Amino acid sequence: xxxxxxxxxxxxxxxxxxxxxxxxxxxxxxxxxxxxxxxxxxxxxxxxxxxxxxxxxxxxxxxxxxxxxxxxxxxxxxxxxxxxxxxxxxxxxxxxxxxxxxxxxxxxxxxxxxxxxxxxxxxxxxxxxxxxxxxxxxxxxxxxxxxxxxxxxxxxxxxxxxxxxxxxxxxxxxxxxxxxxxxxxxxxxxxxxxxxxxxxxxxxxxxxxxxxxxxxxxxxxxxxxxxxxxxxxxxxxxxxxxxxxxxxxxxxxxxxxxxxxxxxxxxxxxxxxxxxxxxxxxxxxxxxxxxxxxxxxxxxxxxxxxxxxxxxxxxxxxxxxxxxxxxxxxxxxxxxxxxxxxxxxxxxxxxxxxxxxxxxxxxxxxxxxxxxxxxxxxxxxxxxxxxxxxxxxxxxxxxxxxxxxxxxxxxxxxxxxxxxxxxxxxxxxxxxxxxxxxxxxxxxxxxxxxxxxxx
Amino acid sequence: xxxxxxxxxxxxxxxxxxxxxxxxxxxxxxxxxxxxxxxxxxxxxxxxxxxxxxxxxxxxxxxxxxxxxxxxxxxxxxxxxxxxxxxxxxxxxxxxxxxxxxxxxxxxxxxxxxxxxxxxxxxxxxxxxxxxxxxxxxxxxxxxxxxxxxxxxxxxxxxxxxxxxxxxxxxxxxxxxxxxxxxxxxxxxxxxxxxxxxxxxxxxxxxxxxxxxxxxxxxxxxxxxxxxxxxxxxxxxxxxxxxxxxxxxxxxxxxxxxxxxxxxxxxxxxxxxxxxxxxxxxxxxxxxxxxxxxxxxxxxxxxxxxxxxxxxxxxxxxxxxxxxxxxxxxxx
Numbered sequence: 001x002x003x004x005x006x007x008x009x010x011x012x013x014x015x016x017x018x019x020x021x022x023x024x025x026x027x028x029x030x031x032x033x034x035x036x037x038x039x040x041x042x043x044x045x046x047x048x049x050x051x052x053x054x055x056x057x058x059x060x061x062x063x064x065x066x067x068x069x070x071x072x073x074x075x076x077x078x079x080x081x082x083x084x085x086x087x088x089x090x091x092x093x094x095x096x097x098x099x100x101x102x103x104x105x106x107x108x109x110x111x112x113x114x115x116x117x118x119x120x121x122x123x124x125x126x127x128x129x130x131x132x133x134x135x136x137x138x139x140x141x142x143x144x145x146x147x148x149x150x151x152x153x154x155x156x157x158x159x160x161x162x163x164x165x166x167x168x169x170x171x172x173x174x175x176x177x178x179x180x181x182x183x184x185x186x187x188x189x190x191x192x193x194x195x196x197x198x199x200x201x202x203x204x205x206x207x208x209x210x211x212x213x214x215x216x217x218x219x220x221x222x223x224x225x226x227x228x229x230x231x232x233x234x235x236x237x238x239x240x241x242x243x244x245x246x247x248x249x250x251x252x253x254x255x256x257x258x259x260x261x262x263x264x265x266x267x268x269x270x271x272x273x274x275x276x277x278x279x280x281x282x283x284x285x286x287x288x289x290x291x292x293x294x295x296x297x298x299x300x301x302x303x304x305x306x307x308x309x310x311x312x313x314x315x316x317x318x319x320x321x322x323x324x325x326x327x328x329x330x331x332x333x334x335x336x337x338x339x340x341x342x343x344x345x346x347x348x349x350x351x352x353x354x355x356x357x358x359x360x361x362x363x364x365x366x367x368x369x370x371x372x373x374x375x376x377x378x379x380x381x382x383x384x385x386x387x388x389x390x391x392x393x394x395x396x397x398x399x400x401x402x403x404x405x406x407x408x409x410x411x412x413x414x415x416x417x418x419x420x421x422x423x424x425x426x427x428x429x430x431x432x433x434x435x436x437x438x439x440x441x442x443x444x445x446x447x448x449x450x451x452x453x454x455x
Numbered sequence: 456x457x458x459x460x461x462x463x464x465x466x467x468x469x470x471x472x473x474x475x476x477x478x479x480x481x482x483x484x485x486x487x488x489x490x491x492x493x494x495x496x497x498x499x500x501x502x503x504x505x506x507x508x509x510x511x512x513x514x515x516x517x518x519x520x521x522x523x524x525x526x527x528x529x530x531x532x533x534x535x536x537x538x539x540x541x542x543x544x545x546x547x548x549x550x551x552x553x554x555x556x557x558x559x560x561x562x563x564x565x566x567x568x569x570x571x572x573x574x575x576x577x578x579x580x581x582x583x584x585x586x587x588x589x590x591x592x593x594x595x596x597x598x599x600x601x602x603x604x605x606x607x608x609x610x611x612x613x614x615x616x617x618x619x620x621x622x623x624x625x626x627x628x629x630x631x632x633x634x635x636x637x638x639x640x641x642x643x644x645x646x647x648x649x650x651x652x653x654x655x656x657x658x659x660x661x662x663x664x665x666x667x668x669x670x671x672x673x674x675x676x677x678x679x680x681x682x683x684x685x686x687x688x689x690x691x692x693x694x695x696x697x698x699x700x701x702x703x704x705x706x707x708x709x710x711x712x713x714x715x716x717x718x719x720x721x722x723x724x725x726x727x728x729x730x731x732x733x734x735x736x737x738x739x740x741x742x743x744x745x746x747x748x749x750x751x752x753x754x755x756x757x758x759x760x761x762x763x764x765x766x767x768x769x770x771x772x773x774x775x776x777x778x779x780x781x782x783x784x785x786x787x
Binding site: 004005007008011098099100101102141142143144145146147148149155156159160161225275279280281282288289290291292293295296298300301302303304305365366367406410413414 | 503504505506509510513517529530531532533534535536538539542543567568570616621622623624642644645646647650651653654655657658659660661669672673674676677679748749750781783
């Protein structure tokens with residue numbers, strides 16, 4: 001998002017300056033997306049979509065600066081690990097990523113959805129219900145295989161589908177504003193004195209395994225074209241919940257649940273650059289914009305980039321490293337000020353957030369329809385919250401649904417309609433078995449639990 | 456529910472801000488004034504920032520601006536396969552301050568999508584140039600020429616999997632035209648855009664693709680992909696060693712093109728000014744050099760020629776779409 005808006009600014013710059021600028025924007029926007037997720041419950045990027053589960057919970061308990069410090073710390077380490085992987089083993093990672101074809105994408109998405117059902121706090125049935133609604137929202141608009149517009153109610157407004165940004169901004173941000181208005185709580189009441197709230201070094205050190213796991217996961221998933229950071233953070237969150245001794249407390253502000261996904265979404269930056277630099281394939285929307293920028297400056301990323309323009313490759317590495325460093329320094333200095341923003345009287349703060357919701361939804365496509373969609377999902381998010389249905393699965397369904405449907409149908413076109421492709425290919429089969437294992441493990445362990453609706 | 460007065464106030468202000476802002480964004484009014492142009496001109500690109508349409512749109516804006524006293528702002532209005540941006544311009548005030556750039560998707564959309572604009576809904580003022588499709592195969596497929604490709608496809612129908620857009624997209628139409636003109640049958644595998652198609656041919660999921668030359672030229676140079684032919688009248692300047700389909704005995708010209716357009720009903724003097732402005736810009740050698748650097752063919756045409764060109768394209772495309780079952784929204 002930030003990248004797309006700032007891209008035109010670079011057109012007048014020299015190619016190297018433009019690259020440094022865009023790498024900095026790319027890298028810093030990942031942490032930026034987490035700031036809004038932690039402070040005001042709006043994920044700024046798809047990769048920040050589970051950040052708020054723990055991060056905003058911590059803010060509500062008056063631990064905003066603690067959450068931001070955890071996030072900054074794990075983000076920086078995750079980003080550096082992603083960069084190291086990009087520098088040292090890019091060709092190997094790229095080779096592995098190219099093993100991913102439509103059947104693998106299908107099963108990776110199935111695995112992501114399973115992890116999602118597993119990691120939803122509270123009732124699994126409500127989580128799955130919400131996820132199913134999300135999948136349905138993902139089907140709105142033009143279908144890839146037949147090019148027929150679906151679920152558009154005859155209006156052109158819904159033909160382009162439901163964009164992720166208006167949906168998440170409404171579902172999380174505007175719904176939170178509505179709740180704030182209703183609850184009559186002021187943020188000032190919730191924000192205790194600032195001192196002594198940053199975690200100690202020992203507390204951060206305790207998270208090193210979590211951060212390493214998240215980073216490795218992020219770098220690998222990021223390198224797979226089209227998988228993107230949303231899958232990486234979903235898997236990372238579920239994994240941390242599974243490994244944690246305090247799994248029951250997830251959703252109330254557990255540092256592990258914040259640090260893992262934060263490391264993962266930053267490691268994704270390095271990962272996503274792997275296919276772009278080695279093969280000339282942009283892996284997600286962010287790198288697609290980056291590729292556009294390169295083309296504008298007459299650079300054509302592809303297999304020959306490393307031999308023809310080593311200077312450029314080196315620039316990218318250095319730029320990314322500097323960006324991580326600067327984000328860390330700036331973040332560290334600014335955290336207390338970010339938190340102070342939350343002490344703004346809530347009748348002003350809520351209006352500002354509502355404004356940002358409208359502008360953010362509009363800016364993504366310059367389309368006023370997206371503002372209406374955002375408002376609609378704001379109401380839906382508010383109602384779902386009243387009914388105690390978790391909203392995060394809905395956003396995940398919207399992200400994963402189109403990837404799942406598209407790749408499933410394409411796999412079947414390529415295999416001439418044979419479902420055996422999912423079993424014959426080792427990576428696809430492994431992920432299928434993992435998903436089945438995750439689904440049936442709790443049932444085998446405790447058959448009664450699955451049948452109780454209210455947990 | 457009990458609200459304190461402060462909160463009742465904040466609810467009111469919030470509702471007011473949201474609605475006002477929505478209305479401002481929705482209305483986008485602009486008054487017509489003389490002399491033209493005395494306000495900034497908006498160029499609407501109907502695909503997202505960073506894509507091919509965005510790149511050429513911004514270069515055109517950049518060079519056109521040098522001939523004006525007012526700025527040209529480029530905005531991206533994407534969605535519905537390019538139809539949203541076209542509608543945005545078609546529905547804007549016909550005062551000459553909103554200009555759009557579009558591609559061949561306009562022609563297919565009008566038959567496929569009931570909500571898309573027809574060619575008659577807009578006023579084409581200049582053709583920028585073609586972006587011809589090409590046929591690429593993986594090097595390890597053992598296919599080294601177009602003749603071998605056709606032979607392989609004829610001896611074993613549907614055995615070659617070709618990567619392309621969703622039905623109605625430019626590279627899908629190129630693949631369909633290839634099937635018709637070479638009398639072969641392929642398995643057409645749809646991808647969402649060019650980048651995933653490139654990824655698929657490199658991963659080996661598909662054996663061939665019908666993407667524009669510049670999408671795979673680097674991989675061609677690196678020996679991973681063979682470009683067998685270009686679907687244009689003349690050879691592509693980025694790949695002068697690759698023959699056209701016509702040279703190889705198959706009468707096939709296909710691919711995208713780009714044109715500049717206005718909403719219908721722009722006053723004649725404003726329209727004439729804009730037509731001259733964009734024609735001069737497109738013929739500017741500096742602009743052409745910049746566009747070539749970005750891998751764009753520039754072959755400017757006047758408004759009248761552009762209309763004839765697009766009508767001819769429409770005539771040619773209609774039977775293909777009809778046969779593919781894609782004519783759903785309106786019939787000829």
